[in-house]
Amino acid sequence: MSERRGPLFLGRVSYRQRRLADAARLMPVLGAILMALPLLWPRAGEAGTPPTSVAMIYIFGVWTLLTVLAALLSHWLDPTFDAATREEPPAEAGDPARGD
Amino acid sequence: MVSLNLLIAVCLGYVAVLFLVAFGAERAALRGRAAWLRSPLVYTLSLSIYCTAWTFYGAVGYAARSGMEYLTIYIGPSLVMVGWFWAVRKLVRIGRSQNITSVADLISSRYGKSTLLAVLVTLLAVVGTTPYIALQLQSVTLSVASFSQADATARPLPDQNSTAFWVAAGLAFFTVLFGTRNLDANERHHGVVMAIAVEAVVKLFALLAVGVFVVWGIGGGIGETLARIDASPLGEWHVVPDRWLALSALSAAAFLCLPRMFQVMVVENEEEGHLRTAAWAFPLYLMLMSLFVVPIAVMGLDVLPAGANPDLFVLSLPLAEGRSNLALFSFIGGFSSATSMVIVASIALSTMVSNHIVMPIWLSRQAGGAMVSGDVRYVVILARRLSIIGVLALGYLYYRISGGGAALAAIGLISFSGVAQFLPALLGGLFWRGANRIGALAGLIVGGLIWLWCLFLPSFGPDMILSSGTMTEGPFGLGWLRPYALFGIVGLDSLVHGVFWSLLLNTVVFVMASLATFPTPMERLQGAQFVNIFDHSAATRGWSGGMAQSEDLMIMAQRILGATEAQALFRQAARAQGLQGYLPEPTSDFLQMLERELSGSVGAATAHAMIGQITGGANVSVEDLLAVADETAQIMEHSSQLEAKSDELARTARQLRAANEKLTALSVQKDAFLSQISHELRTPMTSIRAFSEILRDTDTLDAAEKTKYADIIHGEAVRLTRLLDDLLDLSVLENGQVRMNIAPGRLRPILDHAIAASGVDRGRLTIQTGGALETEIATDRDRLAQVFINLIANAQKYCDARTPVLTIAAREMEGLLIVDFTDNGTGVAADAQDMIFEKFSRIGHQQAGGAGLGLAICREIMVRLGGSITYLPGQQGAAFRLTLPLRDAMAAQ
Structure with missing residues (x-):
């Protein structure tokens, strides 16, 4: 049985690269959402307003997280991938993320 | 205590170090040993000119006044860099493949190399950046002043303006020296970039040093500092959502559009791969720059006497605590921030002004167009130097006129919103094929006017330019045109109001005008190039050559690129075409290549115009139109034309081959015939000679033998005659001299x-x-x-x-x-x-x-x-x- 568990399709590497590119494109969206979340917090004068120290820890925490994620993504993204996708048959021609 | 003289000495020493760094980097680059200059780290650090003195001093002041809101200025650019895969990567790729020299050049290139658009962008950029330069001059002046207040022995500064003047003059000198050294084909300034990278390190460490001192030296550790923050007036979370969102978006937009950011991010970019490092390292840098801002602000409010300028807490806190060395370091950090911004901004602006305003005017005033004699390079460099001096003079003038007051402090965001007006045209140009020149022009004009009316003019304060009556009642009593309440919508924060309306109407007008009008062929060509940059990085904008004279082109290129460089370029091109000498055929490919090289020096629009003058303005050929139109019909027509052409060629080739074979065979035959005919003639002649000799020399022949030999001679003579008759016959027939007896x-x-x-x-x-x-x-x-x-x-x-x-x-x-x-x-x-x-x-x-x-x-x-x-x-x-x-x-x- 275990022999049948080999890779089901061959474009594994380029598939992974395309998904990583998707992830890279989603990074600013994730960052914007996380950075906008504090707007939902109660503000000065309302009950349960968080102190500035908590806000600082949250925002700089998110900032660090984004930095780490961006670093990981740029590490994983293959710089030569650009050229590689073009030579490939357009297996995912309908993929809107590749429109640019 | 740091005396003022020491301060000046340290400043000069620091500047001297910068000179050495810049000089060394230029030398290393010239010798080709600049591998370390091209590291992603240097690129990331050069991006830090985003952090000006406004960041270094102003962020603390901002935090002291409005709490956490200052973070938006750094969150926006961080998100842009984290999302480099969207816009920045594309910008850099386009910038590199099209030899873009500035943001004005990019926009004008995208919209059919429109000079009008380039001029508009340049003007808006100058108007938007001048106050920012004034702001830097002010920050240096203020920081020097704060030292002179603390230094009891110092003579009181006769006039703070003199500081600003000397700073401006020194910066102009440095920028002229290293910013216009040569007309680099790709506009990269290794010396300047290296100096900026060093300044980036200095300002980061200066701010971190003050922050560490504040947290551990005054605050007594992280926990206690956080407790003091919560106990301070800034202790409660009180951001305003609309300002938070609007400022984040605005700073993100400005990060892409600011001329100086464009200069370091796109123009000075050595390698697209550097973005991969900058994508995480630059957000990290920004985070570190903003990390200690709130603690410094809180401690400043706490420790310093009330009424102290919060914009100078970074300096005055160490001074008040008696740490004069730290204060000096902090001063150098602020000085670094101010100088690096001014240097890059003036280089970027001078490139734009000289390429898009001075050069076109100069060219149009020359009777012979691009064909006059003399070296244009000196004109370009001179134009650039004068532009640098002009930009700095404008900044200084603005500083003097605005009085250097509090009004100036608010100008940072207004400057941001001014250059953010480029954003719709810029992003639309990158991602939307349908965006066209009319749309970009209309959007920029509308956005620019609203920005002027709602943000820039009111920023001078009431009754400076706009009367307070206009502010409250609207111009000519038109209430719906009040600068802070357009269309009667009141209650919005004035900045949010201005940014919202200017960008919204800019975008709407841009899109509507693009939808309603038709682009020129050149725009469609460039649009396809820009939007689909990742599909085909090779340029296909075409020149129809033939009318252009290689020699004229060479004369022009020599004057812009320099004689040696131009000759090398032409020779290489000629060799690539398989020609000897220096004059390649003016093919479409060659003209494109030449235009790209020239545009690296004088900008796309000017280079295009110059080549256009020589080629007779035939800039878009039918082939180009076919290339840009991806409509199926046209592609099919094109390919069927090609097919027909290749069929025809194949047919001709077949015919030629057949003809060639026939000719070869004929020649073989002729040779064979010649040997045959000589043989044919020779055989009868031999026997005629032999038998006639027998007849002559032999006396013992009887009559029968004589008759026999004579018969043989006669027969051979007849054969010869027949052969000659045939030849004659054919020759007569062929020459048409024969008459047919019908x-x-x-x-x-x-x-x-x-x-x-x-x-x-x-x-x-x-x-x-x-x-x-x-x-x-x-x-x-x-x-x-x-x-x-x-x-x-x-x-x-x-x-x-x-x-x-x-x-x-x-x-x-x-x-x-x-x-x-x-x-x-x-x-x-x-x-x-x-x-x-x-x-x-x-x-x-x-x-x-x-x-x-x-x-x-x-x-x-x-x-x-x-x-x-x-x-x-x-x-x-x-x-x-x-x-x-x-x-x-x-x-x-």
Whole structure:
């Protein structure tokens, strides 16, 4: 049985690269959402307003997280991938993320 | 205490170090040992000119006034860099592949190299950046002043303006020196970038040092500092959502659009791969820059006396705590921030001003256009130097006029919102093929005007430019035009209001105008280039060459690129085309390449205009239109044209090949004939000579022998005569000197005559005749008989059947008389069939003599008679078909 568990399709590497590119494109969206979340917090004068120290820890925490994620993504993204996708048959021609 | 003199000495020393760094980097780059200059780290650090003195000093002041809101200024750019895969990567790729020199150049290139658009962007950028430069001058002046207040021994500064003036002058000197050293083909300034990278490190460490001192030196550790923050007036979370969102978006937009950011991010970019490092390292840098801002602000409010300027807490806190060395370091950090921003901003602006305003004006004032003599490079460099000085002078003037007051502090965001007006045109140009020049112009004008009205003019304060009446009542009493309440919507924060309306209407007008108008072919071409940059990085914008003269182009290029560089470029291009010397053919490819090289020096629009002047303005060819139009029909038309062309070419090639083969065969035949004819002539001549010598020298010959030898001589002489007759006959026929004796007659008598004359009854050949032999024809009977005889003789000679039979069949068809001569031999080999009618052609090397002229003569005769003779293949033997016009047809002529 275990022999049948080999890779089901061959474009594994380029598939992974395309998904990583998707992830890279989603990074600013994730960052914007996380950075906008504090707007939902109660503000000065309302009950349960968080102190500035908590806000600082949250925002700089998110900032660090984004930095780490961006670093990981740029590490994983293959710089030569650009050229590689073009030579490939357009297996995912309908993929809107590749429109640019 | 730090004396003012020491301060000035440290400043000068620091500047001297920067000079050395910049100089060393330029030298290293010149020697090609600049690998370390091209590291991603240097690129990331150079991006830090985003953090100006406004960040270094102003962020703390901002935090002291509005709490956490200052973070938005750094969150926006962080998100842009984290999302580099969207816009920044594309910008950099386009910038590199199109040799873009500035943001104005990018926008003008995208929209069909429009000069008008470039001028508009340049003006807006100058208006938006000048206050920012003034802000930097102010920050240096203020920081020097804060030292002079603390230094009791110092003479009071007679005039703070003198500081600003000398700073501006020094910066102008540095920028002119390193920013306009040479007209680099790709506009990279290694020295400047390296100096900025060093300054980035200095300002980061200066701010971190103050922060560490504040947290651990004054605050007593992280926990206690956080507790003091919560206890301070800033202790409660009180951001305003609309400002938070609007400022984040605004700073993100400005990060992409600011001329100085564009300069370091796109123009100075050495390698696209550097973005991968900058994507995480630059957000990290920004985070570190903003990390200690709140603690410093809180401590400043806490420790310093009330009324101290929060914008200078970074300096005044260490001074108040007696840490003069730290204060000095902090001062250097602030100085770094201010100088690096001013240097890069003035380089970026001067490039724009000289490329898009000065050069076009200068070129249009030159009578001969780009063709005048002299070196344009000096003009370009001079224009750039004057622009740098002009930009700094404007900044200084703005500082003097605005009075350097608090009004200036608010100008940072207003400056941001000014350059953010480029964003719709910029992003639209990157991602939307349909964006066009009219849309970009309209959007920029509308956005720029709203920005002027709602943000820039009011920023000078009430009654400075706009009267307070206008502010509250609107111009001419038009209430819906109040600068802070457009369309009667009141209650919005003035900045949010201005940013919202200007960007919204800018975008709407941009999109609507783009939808409603048509782009020029050049715009469509460039649009396809920009939007689909990742599909085809190679440029395809075309010049239709031919009209351009290589020599003129060379003269022009020498003046812009320099003689040696231009000659090397031309020589390389000529070699690539397989030519010797320095003048390549002005092909479309070459012109494109040249334009790209030139645009690296003078900007795309100018380079385009210059080449346009020489090529006669034929800038978009039909091929280009076909290339840009991806509509199926046009592509198909294009490819079918290509197909037809290639078919035609293949046909011509086939014909040429056939002709060539024939010529080769003919030449072989001619050689063979010459040797044959000399042989033919030689044999009879030899025997004639031999027998005549016998007759002359031998006295003992009897009469019979004499007769025999004389007969031989006679026979050989006849053979020679016949050969010469044939040659003469053919020559006469070919030259058209022969007259045909056309007379009516029947076919049969001619044929009978020919059969009798060829002496068939004495040989083995049997002749069968049949068909329409009684047909009346009008022809030269002797000549036709000659053809018949020749064909019959051929059959006698060449038919190799055991019992040779020649069938002669005549019939009428479509006004023609057709006579077929078919024998039962092996016929003529396929490869010889098209040769047999040529002169001197002899089939095989048969024993049957003949000079190979018979069929050639036949063909000539038949042509003269208005008919033809062809070889009829596939008839089980040699078959010749004669055609003759019938008598009616002849009569009708």
